[in-house]
Amino acid sequence: MFWDQKIETLERAALERLQLKRLQETVRRVAAHVPFYRQKFAELGVKPEDIRSLADLRRLPFTTNADLRDNYPTGLLAVSYDATLRLHTSSGTTGKPKALFFSRQDVDNAAELCARSFVMTGITQKDVFQNMMTYGMFTGALVTHYGAEKIGCLVIPAGPGNSERQLMLMQDFRTTFIHLTPSYALYLATFLEKHGVDPRRDLALRKAFVGAEAYTEETCRKIEEGLGLDVYNSYGLSEMNGPGIAFECVHKQGMHLWEDHFLLEIIDPQTGELLPDGEAGELVMTTLCREAMPLLRYRTRDITSIITKPCSCGRTHRRMNRIAGRSDDMLIVRGVNIYPQQIERVLMAQSGVGRNYLIALEGLDEMTIKVELAEAGFEGQVEQLMKLQNHLTEKLRAEILIKPQVQLLPPGSLPVSEGKAKRVIDNRKM
Template sequence: MYNPEIETATHSEMESLQLTRLQQTVKRVFENVPFYQEKFKELGITPEDIKSLEDVNKLPFTKKKDLRDNYPFGLFAVPMEEVTRIHGSSGTSGKPTVVGYTANDTKTWAKIVARALVTAGGRSSDIFHNAYGYGLFTGGLGLHYGAEEMGAATVPISGGNTERQITLINDFKPRGISGTPSYILNIVEKMEQMGMDPRETSIEYGIFGAEPWSEEMRATLESKLNLKAVDIYGLSELMGPGIAIECHEAQDGLHIADDHFLVEVLDPETLEPVEDGQDGELVFTSLTKEALPVLRYRTGDIASITREKCKCGRTTTRMSRIKGRTDDMIIIRGVNVFPSEIEHELLKIEGVIPNYQIHLIKKGSLDSVELHVELDPKLHHEVGQDLSDKKIVQLKRFIQHQMKSACLVTMDVIVHGLGGLPRSDGKATRIVDKRKSDPVNV
């Protein structure tokens, strides 16, 4: 373990630490952030009203919209001369959400990520291949400084330039790798096209996140690369990657850094707490952030938590893998389905690879779904360019049947030859909404 005293603390010990840090954070935002000052006034509360962890429910929620409304630096709790780094979202749907860090914030973040890497199986003696994108996105630099803090020799390759990635993997022989699962699969695909066996690399563990991925995707990654694939969770609004990560021993829920983040799971409709083990919306409060402390941030991510001790020995709260997002749920003719559920079923089917897109379209006045899939190399070789082949017709019908049975949604299945769907060097575009006159990629 990276920090056994914290990672095996009793619940009462952790709750005492969390309460102290929660009270400090509440005082910080009340004294320094006009947005929260106004919210406290509206609710009729002061920092002195937070006497227990349960009192967190007295505090105001924060949403992504609040960061955008206060763009760029309106939620910062320190003067700009104390800010040493700025990150933000990609801003593809408008102005980015901007987050700031003091020097102490970046040091804290590095230690949080180092702890996460050790939890995933990392060692100080590792060479670590970091294929997350560097830039405003927190993934690249977040993993980079965490790996350095752990003591690893870190390769800042970023995303893209896939053949060069493969050259460095072969020559440097890293033990660990990180990136989006869709891009790592692109690397695997390129290796196979070059006549290489991805299972023969030196990589033993992979840390994957920044996009939804299913247990079937995990099985594919582990089989293709002969490694242990672990899920990492992070939000730039709170810090970046490292908020939670799976342990390599159990891969049974993501260990939350409880000493830095207080988690709640709420019914997204009523905003009331749900029982441990029940799905709800994850809501986080940062406990140690200086530049941008955030109260009760509504993530939109659906998951559950457990406080039971893990078989790895850690006692930290564990969150399930993300089941979906409140804002990416597809509602088709009254039926709700998450893209992750579609992936879960699709990747069980032989004949297609884990590269797909869900197109939302209009048929007359009704919403409909087109599921675009790509043939695996074996079937592509058998049928060539003849996508009207009997095998393809049967495959389409089978996929339609499975999706209807499992997801309760009728989908038009569009089959593409190998390489027929776009690849990404970062987050894959899984949902394409064509229901508007100007299509929006989700």
């Protein structure tokens, strides 16, 4: 199951030669056309011809979130404004967005990588794709839309929300795979359950590509159970095309990152030092084929690690582990560093609680974790609920090292998100 077997299984030495060639070309282009990089190169005393091997990558400057904002709207363009074909903006941030330009070649490349990613999981042109990501400025929907069309799938551009209509479309057009956020997937599972729809019996769903928010293995299992399908983890970020950068193959042992299009590094987010393979740190990516807006050593702020061991699928592109958290999602409560994913892992592994949760920080560093009770978790006795609450508090304390308040709520009492879920509310008075 390959879309482009030659490139996907290219032996490492050849892949690295290709990477170096493309890196040198990218560096030459930004030095010539992007004043921001020209100035950075001058500050660091580095010239395009200094890049003689992939190891020279570390001589190049980082690009950060702030650099993208500072150069808004067109400061990082490496082609003329006329040569751009599509504008996307980054999602889920405050103030001015980050503007991300695609040339015709970039649009096609992004679709190509999505096609590779889908086919890698067994998708063929016979499949029917219902895209439940947000269409619009967000890359999530359009990029996968083009990817699935490239394969020849029937594409239903449903967008998120309106679960009644999603259900109708899935039934009437025999949808076989969907693309959505983990929070909406959990909501949809609850919705189907509530409406007496057994997806295994009543729908043709086989696979879900779940992404745009970090989520845990436990959440993945809950989605698989609730929607009766196979969940494939996907990683992407708008700054790097959006979805299709790294996807799981059928072995589901980490996500293959398309290394002919991106160089990856893992660094210590504090010091910026390169970390050895296998160690967890911040993912840093360099575009190798981007025409309109190449980015060097972009700080993704996502925490992961690289798996170097060859995969039995035969692909030579290395894999990355599930995102452990986002370096700027980290909470500091009573002096302890906590990733929301740690809390999610405990909640999703606990039977009797539902799929929606909220972390509320209030007062003087008090943490309350609100979670909905599941139908199956209720035995009709208040004593049993107290036991469940105490058990969860203990499990959470063991995981995050501080003792939170756990609040059980009736299903449906927490806000439902159809785009990116807001899991943390910080109202601390400090």
